[in-house]
Amino acid sequence: MRPVFLFLLAFLGSVGFASAHPLLQNAMWMQFEPTRVHVAVNVSVREIAVAQNLVAKDDSFDGAALSAAAEKHRDYVGQHLKVSADGRALTGQVLRITDPPIFSEPEKTYYQYELEFTFAGPTPGKITVTQDMLREWPYALGTPWDVNYIVRLKRSDANEITTALLRPQQPTDFSTGWSAPSTQASEAPKAEGWRTFREYFWHGVMHILTGWDHLLFVAALVIATMNFWEMVKVIAAFTVAHTITLALSVFAIVRLPPWVVEPVIAISIIFVAVENVVRPQNAHSRLRLAVAFGFGLIHGLGFAGGLLDAMVGLPRIGTWIALGAFSLGVEVGHQVVVLPLFGALAAGRQQLQERFTRPALRYGSMFISLCGVYYLGVALHEQFFAR
Structure with missing residues (x-):
């Protein structure tokens, strides 16, 4: 446990009191x-x-x-x-x-x-x-x-x-x-359709790769999966959910203010990570799929915050291209993290079995939950106290 907390302190010290996206x-x-x-x-x-x-x-x-x-x-x-x-x-x-x-x-x-x-x-x-x-x-x-x-x-x-x-x-x-x-x-x-697609695709990729809150949530989901099919199902539930609310937000059908979205995203990290520790059996049930889908709806509204301002002034066809490209970029960004993480966990379980599986789940989830607490404090500070 000590190395985990030392690493956490170093991480928090390097990040400072800042939001989850630069x-x-x-x-x-x-x-x-x-x-x-x-x-x-x-x-x-x-x-x-x-x-x-x-x-x-x-x-x-x-x-x-x-x-x-x-x-x-x-x-x-x-x-x-x-x-x-x-x-x-x-x-x-x-x-x-x-x-x-x-x-x-x-x-x-x-x-x-x-x-x-x-x-x-x-x-x-x-x-x-x-x-x-x-x-x-x-x-x-x-x-x-x-x-x-x-x-x-x-x-x-x-x-x-x-x-x-x-x-x-x-x-x-x-x-x-x-x-x-x-x-x-x-x-x-x-405007050229290909250029619009390319620009918003990379915008989606970088929104994920620089968004520690979304990456932590996905890591909390993946770290508890025991096989490839289980990982695919839980990530698919998350993907479908955030794609729905991202589209609804872009077309002004459903939107929530940042003071609601940002703290709930941080809470989602804490909830999943703590559940991994106290009720690990839930990670292999339909309940985990429901959790991934439910919190995915909120994360989609968070993704929209990185897209709405960037779409102002686009023609209608450009809006559709930008939405599709950004969504695809988000998924590519996710997979850049998900696949190597799952591969490393699978290799550890195969080589070390129980000596690796339980400590990795327990200490990894504890670290993620503490990061979630940190980002919850950041979100509350930014939305309520830094005004």
């Missing part, structure tokens, strides 16, 4: 013009605080210190948002900074930075955008911050707006609709 979802607007690209990007107070080492006092930031940090942050934005035209890197300049219209949570309070990227010569046919915001600062041990942008872009002589998802360190190409060297207007750029 995801920050922002907005960006781009307009293509014959001689420049105009960009307006929202930057949250949380990002500024991380990059400028700004410390909150009593869960809030000093106004003068925050304004000074936001001004200092203009150089960082200019350096970490990169734009190129037909493969030629463009030099950007921050024109102005607009203060937040209202102040709320640090993740939802935004300064807006307006930048201009100019170019000479033929009007480009392709603009490429890359960003690596906060990648040099770890959110937790081995986990970097994940800053995404919902990009809405248009050409200055057209009315059609295209929406895309800009992920960190993933170059994204946008067609301007101009055929260089001619500056005559052509058909406005349109």
Whole structure:
């Protein structure tokens, strides 16, 4: 038991008092013009605080210190948002900074930075955008911050707006609709189904691989299974449930506020892990399938929190593509964890039998339950006390 608790303390110390997801979802607007690209990007107070080492006092930031940090942050934005035209890197300049219209949570309070990227010569046919915001600062041990942008872009002589998802360190190409060297207007750029699928697929994968709460719940389910078919059934029950509520949430049929969803997700981790210890026989019954399905409904609403903001502005067909791609990405992310974990447990049971099976279930579940208690404290703090 002692190594388990030592590892737990090291884990909690490295994570700090933070939420279960290092995801920050922002907005960006781009307009293509014959001689420049105009960009307006929202930057949250949380990002500024991380990059400028700004410390909150009593869960809030000093106004003068925050304004000074936001001004200092203009150089960082200019350096970490990169734009190129037909493969030629463009030099950007921050024109102005607009203060937040209202102040709320640090993740939802935004300064807006307006930048201009100019170019000479033929009007480009392709603009490429890359960003690596906060990648040099770890959110937790081995986990970097994940800053995404919902990009809405248009050409200055057209009315059609295209929406895309800009992920960190993933170059994204946008067609301007101009055929260089001619500056005559052509058909406005349109969202590509494959690009939408690819972007939202990876969004789903990374939402899981950086979401410790969901991974802990799945681990609590898998660690108690004794054979492959039992594992398939319990994961299938969880999958069907969270897919249902994710879809219902996307189409605004069923939604619950975060102050309900996040604590219940943490409770689900604790419940399953404790049940593994005190009533291990339940893990092999239909009751466990019901538990996986029931809590899966809540986890689906949690997944929706990482998708709804990222779908704003998508056309109807784009919404369906994004939902399907994100759901598939979530499942791939799950399997990246589930299959190796189940394989390692199966190998241990085969080699060591009872010397491995009971201690692995007991101590592994105790560790998961303590992590669940930690995340419950985090959820309660964020939803009720950090406001």
